[in-house]
Amino acid sequence: MSVRKFFPANAALTDEEALYGYRATTQILAAMRQVIWSMTLGRDKILYLSPSAEQLYGESASVLRDHPNFWLEAIHPEDKAAVWSGMSHLMQTEHTEFVYRIQVEDSSVQWVHHRSQIGHNRFGVAERIDFCVALCDPPKAANTGVEPYQKLFNACGDAMLLRDPTTLKIVEANPAAIRMFGMGSAELCRQRLEELSDRTEGFDSAAEAEAIEAAKKGQIQRYDWQIRTMHDQARWVDITLTIVHLGGKELLLTVLRDSDTRKQQDESRIVAADIIARSVDFVGFANPAGQIASLNPAMQEMLGVRADEVRKLFLTDLLPVWAQPLFLHTCLPLATKNGIWRGELALVGQEGRHIPVILNLLAHKKRGAIKGYSLVGVDISEYKHRENRLLQTKEQLEADNHIRQQMLANVSHGLVPSLNALQNSLSSLTTEDAAKAAANIARAVKQIRTLVDAVIAYTKPD
Numbered sequence: 348m349s350v351r352k353f354f355p356a357n358a359a360l361t362d363e364e365a366l367y368g369y370r371a372t373t374q375i376l377a378a379m380r381q382v383i384w385s386m387t388l389g390r391d392k393i394l395y396l397s398p399s400a401e402q403l404y405g406e407s408a409s410v411l412r413d414h415p416n417f418w419l420e421a422i423h424p425e426d427k428a429a430v431w432s433g434m435s436h437l438m439q440t441e442h443t444e445f446v447y448r449i450q451v452e453d454s455s456v457q458w459v460h461h462r463s464q465i466g467h468n469r470f471g472v473a474e475r476i477d478f479c480v481a482l483c484d485p486p487k488a489a490n491t492g493v494e495p496y497q498k499l500f501n502a503c504g505d506a507m508l509l510r511d512p513t514t515l516k517i518v519e520a521n522p523a524a525i526r527m528f529g530m531g532s533a534e535l536c537r538q539r540l541e542e543l544s545d546r547t548e549g550f551d552s553a554a555e556a557e558a559i560e561a562a563k564k565g566q567i568q569r570y571d572w573q574i575r576t577m578h579d580q581a582r583w584v585d586i587t588l589t590i591v592h593l594g595g596k597e598l599l600l601t602v603l604r605d606s607d608t609r610k611q612q613d614e615s616r617i618v619a620a621d622i623i624a625r626s627v628d629f630v631g632f633a634n635p636a637g638q639i640a641s642l643n644p645a646m647q648e649m650l651g652v653r654a655d656e657v658r659k660l661f662l663t664d665l666l667p668v669w670a671q672p673l674f675l676h677t678c679l680p681l682a683t684k685n686g687i688w689r690g691e692l693a694l695v696g697q698e699g700r701h702i703p704v705i706l707n708l709l710a711h712k713k714r715g716a717i718k719g720y721s722l723v724g725v726d727i728s729e730y731k732h733r734e735n736r737l738l739q740t741k742e743q744l745e746a747d748n749h750i751r752q753q754m755l756a757n758v759s760h761g762l763v764p765s766l767n768a769l770q771n772s773l774s775s776l777t778t779e780d781a782a783k784a785a786a787n788i789a790r791a792v793k794q795i796r797t798l799v800d801a802v803i804a805y806t807k808p809d
Contacts, residue, residue: 381479385475385477393412403451426448463479505602558570571583630721667695673692706725
């Protein structure tokens with residue numbers, strides 16, 4: 348038998364030395380308790396299998412060599428998927444390591460430590476897979492102590508309290524909770540949530556009792572609560588409540604996340620929404636494409652549309668036909684550019700009625716991108732009616748004054764020649780004729796005076 352193939356890189360050895368080395372290596376491998384074997388990269392043929400495989404797998408080495416998958420078939424069914432998945436990545440990682448169970452013919456289960464790696468020739472080319480499997484102790488159970496949880500508890504940025512589920516007193520508080528309430532750990536512990544509550548809002552113990560019962564059933568609970576901070580300021584927090592088991596005890600884990608800013612913003616939005624809903628002005632919101640997203644009740648009533656029909660409309664559907672070009676080519680571009688456009692326009696009400704409004708069109712942007720539009724229309728119909736009435740009254744007064752002026756001019760034009768003629772007649776009369784004509788002259792002057800008074804009374808402004 349030639350043994351040179353086992354020592355190809357050491358040509359200096361004699362045949363006797365090479366044979367001795369081969370026999371020594373065979374004896375060492377036979378005495379090992381670990382099972383060593385090599386396979387082709389395709390895992391379809393065994394190149395070498397140590398004799399120790401007979402003891403571990405309960406079959407002769409010759410039988411095992413004829414079944415390249417003997418080691419896979421011996422893996423416990425519950426562990427096969429994990430081993431198979433890990434072996435699929437062997438060519439990328441070139442090394443894998445598992446701890447799993449095997450079942451032999453007598454159905455006994457044993458834990459083994461399995462290592463596999465890619466073998467290369469002297470040129471660095473992968474040519475086989477080498478395996479080494481040895482018996483080992485079962486893996487130790489995971490650490491169930493409280494130390495890992497304690498580290499997380501202390502490192503968490505949110506305030507956390509551990510409470511007794513019976514007395515509801517605080518058992519332990521993490522550093523974030525101590526900072527939030529501004530008191531020492533000993534002072535904070537053994538208190539209840541209601542003792543840390545804001546005096547105005549208080550704490551609903553009955554509502555929390557329901558939340559605790561739900562948490563005991565495995566349902567994570569969340570609710571808002573207003574606390575009194577270290578500076579005696581009221582502040583809203585969001586509480587998450589759940590049951591945890593630490594050190595053999597059942598405890599209430601209460602996580603307090605500062606939500607004061609969000610709460611104030613929510614309340615501001617609620618107030619703003621209420622104002623818009625009650626406003627008599629026409630308020631609407633549209634997406635960047637101009638499709639209506641919502642209209643307040645006043646605008647829905649003005650248009651005569653139901654709430655479920657609002658999203659079928661676009662901004663141009665709210666305007667008369669004559670106003671749409673102005674809106675598209677002037678109002679909308681200016682609002683998009685400047686953020687707002689304000690001017691007088693009209694909206695189309697029920698039955699096509701045109702309603703004059705002062706329209707405020709706002710463009711809402713975020714990082715320069717349009718997120719939508721809102722419009723606020725103030726009804727100026729009554730103002731327009733009063734303006735029209737005043738204009739009509741002014742025009743009527745101007746017409747009446749013109750008529751009066753024309754009448755005065757006509758009267759003056761008729762009286763002046765007659766008075767001039769009377770003056771000329773009187774200047775040519777003798778004393779005797781004047782005495783005879785005095786009565787007629789007085790009667791004529793009286794008639795003229797009556798005419799003048801009547802004209803003055805007619806043309807006098809009301």
